[in-house]
Amino acid sequence: MxxxxxxxxxxxxxxxxxxxxxxxxxxxxxxxxxxxxxxxxxxxxxxxxxxxxxxxxxxxxxxxxxxxxxxxxxKEVGLVFSSVFAVIGVALFASWSILSNVTAGVVLFFSFPFKIGDRVKILDKEINSDEAYLIEDIKAFHVSLRKENGELLVYPNNLLMQKAVTLVYNLEETPDGTEET
CATH class of the missing domain: 1.10.287 (Helix Hairpins)
Structure with missing residues (x-):
């Protein structure tokens, strides 16, 4: 020894x-x-x-x-890593959006100008609403958005980075422009 x-x-x-x-x-x-x-x-x-x-x-x-x-x-370590990455690659290729959503979630963490509690509008032609959404939660894969009527929209992080998003009002102010207490 x-x-x-x-x-x-x-x-x-x-x-x-x-x-x-x-x-x-x-x-x-x-x-x-x-x-x-x-x-x-x-x-x-x-x-x-x-x-x-x-x-x-x-x-x-x-x-x-x-x-x-x-x-x-x-060669041995390379064989193990290449095998592991091949399996991961096939799994992620089968659902590539998982990887893009996680990556977008990390990017949004450091650069997202909106916070939980803010009201936003997503300028997406597939969302047929001019109503603002309340950001309820921001997860690794998606953002939970809620309308005034209670309707919940779970929006993928990668689409949130691709679409234009406007801030209607944030946590500190109300729709009429006054400060919340």
């Missing part, structure tokens, strides 16, 4: 450093995402969801670095 530890001392040290850096980056990015969410007044569940996405990406990058450190045979 002592011979094993002494012969792989550099690999153990590099692995520990990699783990510490990945954990520190996860902590730092999680704090940053939460701060952005708080400053932008974004709902906590959306902030947590984006944090999970970033954490998963960092975990995959960390595993790749550790595989490199330990000198895994690239």
């Amino acid at each position: 002592e011979e094993f530890l002494s012969s792989y001392k550099n690999e153990f040290l590099a692995t520990i450093i990699t783990l510490v850096v990945i954990i520190f980056l996860k902590y730092l990015l999680d704090k940053t995402i939460r701060k952005i969410g708080r400053i932008s007044n974004i709902a906590e569940p959306r902030t947590v969801l984006i944090s999970k996405y970033v954490s998963g990406l960092l975990t995959i990058i960390g595993l790749g670095i550790i595989f490199f450190i330990w000198g895994f045979d690239y």
